[in-house]
Amino acid sequence: MDHRPQAWGRPRDDVYGAYDASYLHNNGPKTATQSPIVTGTSVIAIKFKDGVVMAADNLASYGSLARFTDVKRLRPFLSTSVVGFGGDVSDMQFLDRHLKELATDEAYEHEASSTTTDEGGSGAGEGQLNAANLYKYLSKLMYRRRNDFDPLWNQILVAGLDAHAKPFLASVDLRGTTFTSPSLATGFGAMLAQPIMRRYAATEEDAARLTREEAVNVIKECMKVLFYRDARSLDRYSIAVVTKDGVELSEDEQLEKQSWAFAERIRGYGTQVV
Amino acid sequence: MFRNNYDNDSVTFSPQGRIFQVEYAAEAVKQGSVVVGIASKTHAVLVAVKRNAEELSSYQKKLFPIDEHVGIAIAGLTSDARVLSNFMKQQCLGHRLTYGRNMPVRTLVDMIGSKAQINTQHYGKRPYGVGLLVAGVDEQGPHLFEFQPSGMTEQMMAFAIGARSQMARTYLEKNLDKFADCDREELIRHGLRALKESLVQDRELTVDNTSVGVAGAAKQDDGSTKVDPFKVYDGHDVAAWIESVADDKEGDAGAGEGEGEGEGETEGMEVDS
Amino acid sequence: MTSIGTGYDLANSIFSPDGRNFQVEYAVKAVENGGTSIGIRCKDGVVLAVEKIVTSKLLKQSANKRIATVDRHLGVAFSGMIPDGRHFIDRARDEARAWRDTFKTPISTADLASRMGGYMQAYTLYQSVRPFGITAIVGGFDSTEAAPVDGEVGSGPSCGAGGKVLGKTHGGPFLYMIEPSGLYWGYYGAATGKGRQSAKAELEKLDLGGPAGPALTLEEAVKEAARIIYVAHDDSKDKEFELEMTWISGADGPTKGLHQEVPKALREEAERLAKKSLEDDEEEEPKEEKMEE
Numbered sequence: 155m156d157h158r159p160q161a162w163g164r165p166r167d168d169v170y171g172a173y174d175a176s177y178l179h180n181n182g183p184k185t186a187t188q189s190p191i192v193t194g195t196s197v198i199a200i201k202f203k204d205g206v207v208m209a210a211d212n213l214a215s216y217g218s219l220a221r222f223t224d225v226k227r228l229r230p231f232l233s234t235s236v237v238g239f240g241g242d243v244s245d246m247q248f249l250d251r252h253l254k255e256l257a258t259d260e261a262y263e264h265e266a267s268s269t270t271t272d273e274g275g276s277g278a279g280e281g282q283l284n285a286a287n288l289y290k291y292l293s294k295l296m297y298r299r300r301n302d303f304d305p306l307w308n309q310i311l312v313a314g315l316d317a318h319a320k321p322f323l324a325s326v327d328l329r330g331t332t333f334t335s336p337s338l339a340t341g342f343g344a345m346l347a348q349p350i351m352r353r354y355a356a357t358e359e360d361a362a363r364l365t366r367e368e369a370v371n372v373i374k375e376c377m378k379v380l381f382y383r384d385a386r387s388l389d390r391y392s393i394a395v396v397t398k399d400g401v402e403l404s405e406d407e408q409l410e411k412q413s414w415a416f417a418e419r420i421r422g423y424g425t426q427v428v
Numbered sequence: 429m430f431r432n433n434y435d436n437d438s439v440t441f442s443p444q445g446r447i448f449q450v451e452y453a454a455e456a457v458k459q460g461s462v463v464v465g466i467a468s469k470t471h472a473v474l475v476a477v478k479r480n481a482e483e484l485s486s487y488q489k490k491l492f493p494i495d496e497h498v499g500i501a502i503a504g505l506t507s508d509a510r511v512l513s514n515f516m517k518q519q520c521l522g523h524r525l526t527y528g529r530n531m532p533v534r535t536l537v538d539m540i541g542s543k544a545q546i547n548t549q550h551y552g553k554r555p556y557g558v559g560l561l562v563a564g565v566d567e568q569g570p571h572l573f574e575f576q577p578s579g580m581t582e583q584m585m586a587f588a589i590g591a592r593s594q595m596a597r598t599y600l601e602k603n604l605d606k607f608a609d610c611d612r613e614e615l616i617r618h619g620l621r622a623l624k625e626s627l628v629q630d631r632e633l634t635v636d637n638t639s640v641g642v643a644g645a646a647k648q649d650d651g652s653t654k655v656d657p658f659k660v661y662d663g664h665d666v667a668a669w670i671e672s673v674a675d676d677k678e679g680d681a682g683a684g685e686g687e688g689e690g691e692g693e694t695e696g697m698e699v700d701s
Numbered sequence: 702m703t704s705i706g707t708g709y710d711l712a713n714s715i716f717s718p719d720g721r722n723f724q725v726e727y728a729v730k731a732v733e734n735g736g737t738s739i740g741i742r743c744k745d746g747v748v749l750a751v752e753k754i755v756t757s758k759l760l761k762q763s764a765n766k767r768i769a770t771v772d773r774h775l776g777v778a779f780s781g782m783i784p785d786g787r788h789f790i791d792r793a794r795d796e797a798r799a800w801r802d803t804f805k806t807p808i809s810t811a812d813l814a815s816r817m818g819g820y821m822q823a824y825t826l827y828q829s830v831r832p833f834g835i836t837a838i839v840g841g842f843d844s845t846e847a848a849p850v851d852g853e854v855g856s857g858p859s860c861g862a863g864g865k866v867l868g869k870t871h872g873g874p875f876l877y878m879i880e881p882s883g884l885y886w887g888y889y890g891a892a893t894g895k896g897r898q899s900a901k902a903e904l905e906k907l908d909l910g911g912p913a914g915p916a917l918t919l920e921e922a923v924k925e926a927a928r929i930i931y932v933a934h935d936d937s938k939d940k941e942f943e944l945e946m947t948w949i950s951g952a953d954g955p956t957k958g959l960h961q962e963v964p965k966a967l968r969e970e971a972e973r974l975a976k977k978s979l980e981d982d983e984e985e986e987p988k989e990e991k992m993e994e
Contacts, residue, residue: 214854225854247852251805254851255798258772262794265770265962267534267568281532281567290528317529317567319650433711439831440712443705443723445730447831542791545784551829572761579784583764584757601758 186304190242192216194227195386196343197238198376199311200351201321201336201361202369205397206313208236209373211381212405213388214243220388226405228392232257233400235285235314237292240340241328242307249292249306256283256291285314285322285396289332297330305329309340314396321361336361339376342384347376366395378409382416439551450548450555453577457559460503462590462626463490464619465561465572466600468610471656472563472570474501474641475619477627491641491660495520497530498564499641499658503590504577505557512540512556512575530655533564537573537581545579559589565645567653588622595625613669616640620673633670640666712828724832725825728781728881731834735780736767736942737896737933739904740838742876742889743915743922746950747840748963749778750926752896752934755941768947768962772797772807774842776947776960780894781835781881789837793817805851810841814877814885822883832881836893839879842949842958843872874949889915896933903929919950923963927971928978935979944972 156167164173192214199208214222222243229237229250237253239246260283267281283291289312299305309327316322324334336358337351354372355361364372373393381387389409395402434440435448442448463476476490488506493499494516502509519539523531540560547553560575572584586607588596599622610618619640624633644656661669709715710723717723736752751767768778769790777793779786796816800808808816817839824832847865857863878893879885890904907925908916917925923946930944946963950956963971 222855224856227854243854247854250854251801251852255801258798261773262770263532263535266538266766267532268766268962283527283529287527287529291526294526317652318648319652439829441724441727441731441831441834443710443727443730445727445732445734445834447834538787541784541787545788548784549788549824549831549833578782579787583761584759585761587757587759597757597759604758 186302187242187245187307190245190307192221192243193386194225194240194243194246195384196339196341196347196380197227197240197309197311198339198343198347198351198373198380199238199313199323199337200355200364200369200372201323201358202355202364202366203362204321204366205315205395206236206321206323207366207369207373207393207395208238208311208313209377209391209393209407210238210240211377211388211391213386213390215386218386220386223388223390226392228394228403228405229253230394230401230403231285231288231314232260232282234282234396235288235312236394236396236401236403237288238311238313238340238394240309240311240343245306245308249308249310252295253288256288284317285312286316286324288312288314289322289324289326293324293326293330293332296326296328300328300330311338311340313394315398319398342387343376343380346379346383350376350379366397370395374410378412381409381412382414437551438548438553438555447548450578453555453557454559456557457504457577457589458591458593460505460558460590461490462588462593462596462623463501463503463561464586464588464593464596464600464622464626465501465563465574465584466586466607466610466615466619466622467563467570467572467584468607468615470570470646471610471612471615471642471644472565472572473612473615473619473643474499474561474563474639475616475623476501476639476641477623477633478637478639480637487637489639491639493641493658493660494536494562494564495524495531496657497566497643497655498533498536498562499643499660501561501563501641503559503593508556508558509560512543512558512560515543516540530566532566532568533562533571533573534583536564537562537575540575541579541581543579544575544577548578561587561589563641563643564658565643565653565655569645569647569653570643586618586622588626590626592626592628596622599625612642612644616642616669617673620669624673633673635663635667635670638662638666638670640669713824713831714826714828722825722882725882728832728834729836732781732836732881732893733895733897735782735835735894737892737894737900737930738778738780738836738838739892739900739926739929739933740778740840740876740878740888740890741904741907741917741922741926742840742874742909743917743919745874745954746842746919746922746948746956747776747874747876748919748922748926748946748948749776749838749840750930750944750946751778751780752894752930753943753945755943763943763945767945770947770960771813771839772801773959774807774844774949775810775813776840776949777837778840778947779835779837780897781833785833785835786837789817789821789833789835792820793839796820801851806848807844809843809872810839810875810877811843811887813841814839814879814887818879818883818885820883821879821881825882834881836881837879838891838893839877840875840949841960842874842951844952844958845870845872846952873951892929892933894933896930899935900929900933903932919948919954920967923948923967924971924974927968928975931972931975931979944968946971 197210210227214225305328326332336355339347392405434442438449461477461479465474478487480487520531555577562573586600640661643658646654709717713724738751741748771793797808876888878891889909892900949960952958
């Protein structure tokens, strides 16, 4: 009989075999996040002549479970930009807090450098961080975290205006990959929405001809397609329009005029036998 | 001999609530040769008189570029200035790397202000023995700041620090209203005239002892600011400017209206007052 | 001063035989030389005002701010050594940020005052540092509404009390003043700096205390604050000064819960009234004497 204190209260080795403590000894490398837990699906955005439209649905999934149905995945920054988050929701919350700190710091600086209120000036964010600055910052942050092997499990779209007041839209993901395009989509949207958006804005020139109304309609159409085809999506969504006048954000939109007639023709899934 | 007990370190208040060590550090600024800074709506300029230790030595630099859009003029301990200058360069580069833009000048100046304040509150540290004029442009246009050893930083329309700088300040005060609308060349000439006010009798501005630094900001149609980078001019590059203010009577000679700087300046130069 | 030459005033954190820390008292002297700062806590917010002595014509007008925002809903004004004040503000901002990091919610005015009081006090404890040469006035409006937690993404339960106690009120306007010793009190109206005596006398005439709470509204307080700074400045008429004013209201007020500079138009109106009131006083005084005759 083993009388060492370590063995007290333990099943007897001679009856049950030695305790398998292998799980306590981590032989592999140290690991941080290996997969996202609660996730948001696609974020889509398209430039038009005066700004950018972005949308994302209000769902946070836990695996295939539609766990939270009123989650806001578009976050305005100051009054100059919108950040859209796909991927892990807790990492999004972390980034949201972080961006709030950044905005507070920016407000401190802006206050110190202002001469006095209403003395002219172009109002919306003169001298404040614009979308391009914010994107640069976020991409450095994401890339650093991936090099620490502790990535923030998101794909992020940043929309707003750049230093020359031109529409700005760019993407950064958990690997620190950065790119930009007249229209962008994360997750399933990259497969399902991007081809549709490219029909309207394949090039910067095309995008510069789009009106706001056209851009909003394209986005709404894409959100509908995504709801039809993406099993992790929802028909409630948020939509944001960024222009030089600031950010207009609506967080409780409902998909309109749905028609599921096409579902009848889908073969290979479900219960149909023919 | 009277011995002041309250002036040995920067952690002791005098009964009047003063900190002598900080005040003494401010005296070190007055030992340095004079520097002048002026900001208009479009430009920020710094001008300085350089000193040489002896006839055969070189002249000590007074103007230092910090980043594309900012430069400083120093008066006081040059080695202390170099510490601050290095710090400012690093901050500007770091900001450019993370945000992809010029660091706002005010933010930069506040940073050295905070850094200097620490030295006035802790035993074993001493205040910086240097004063700075920081000139720069950012998205909000041109700016001029003064930095003192106490950590005090203030935005100025125009200012002068260093030896005999009061005379230069008097000139600046007299002409203050004109600066805002001056163009680049006029602003530099005002700077040089202010500088001349502070020169010791029978010293004058020469291509060897004069430095000029300028940064510009032009508002574009799209609302963005095009930066004309901070550049320091020395030697023959400043000859024309020195020449253009050579015939001025001392006192409140205003901006010359004529374009022609350098040769051919007539005596009847227009003086507005 | 009796302390001079006794040797007990040559270093910080030294008690004199009668229990005083002279270095702290000397720091207070630095405050008393500084421009006047005041704070008024009124019914629907807080107003802060400072008298900025114009030390040089060459200073850029209204470009050098003296009242700073901490987080979004707090303001700090101070009198005394300006670089010390900047340090105080930097620290206050760090505290507010650290509070958010830990509790995911904005720091309350009382908690910030407590943290900063502790910070100032620490600078009286060691010979290796000197006390702050400032007295700071901290004003804030703690949210009366249920604010979302930082980073919150969805909403809470759609039925039930959700942890709320019916009829319980939260937040409101608060005002504190912190001295170089680290001592701080809550105030209805606070004044420090050169003109504090006359400013206090004026503040005491206002209806700020009482069991029913202050009767003064925010706009009235702005006008009173401007007037009080002008009155307090009156004694040192020779020097020019600039008036800087900020205010904080609740979410339903003009600043929507944020600490902001008082709009230019309102400030100028307040200054006009302040000057007028001073002129009226000057005219009245001789008249009264005549009437008495």
